[in-house]
Amino acid sequence: QQQVKQSPQSLIVQKGGISIINCAYENTAFDYFPWYQQFPGKGPALLIAIRPDVSEKKEGRFTISFNKSAKQFSLHIMDSQPGDSATYFCAASNREYGNKLVFGAGTILRVKS
């Protein structure tokens, strides 16, 4: 019940295209859903985050869509660029559980120029 399932495992997108990564969770107590971007040999960097009371949040080319009833959320990267090539992790947490992040397995994104 603590799992966050992420798909796809890897993704290849043409430059300028839209990259879409999906995540699903079971625990309805989760109240915070961040996305992290990680380059090889580096720590994860926060991209964007959302709470369950909002269905969509946009920051620049990055958008989170959140479907509370389906217990799913997704990351959309518009106008994908080669510099976006990285591993993306979705995560979920809850204040009552000490804000411990439960991570998805990760998606390796490659943007072809």
Place this chain on the structure above:
Amino acid sequence: GAVVSQHPSRVICKSGTSVKIECRSLDFQATTMFWYRQFPKKSLMLMATSNEGSKATYEQGVEKDKFLINHASLTLSTLTVTSAHPEDSSFYICSARPLTSDTQYFGPGTRLTVL
């Protein structure tokens, strides 16, 4: 803002020695810091939660006597890998959560290689 540093970034040690990794929040105070381990092409695995001034809480399966965690101040936590062995070789990453935020900010990671 919200910068977390780790030191060292890379360490190579002999089997049986101990290694200390520092995690600092540079521009904010963090009551809670977290330590993760990451294997190649895998997700982050939470090892322990570190609260300032109290004992760390370890995840199931993590040996607390092997991975000593100290959270001495609101800006510093340390992880000591005691009597390191080759199987402890990994990428160790810390994160810190500001006092009034749900967001965790991650450090750049420490690559540990045990020969």
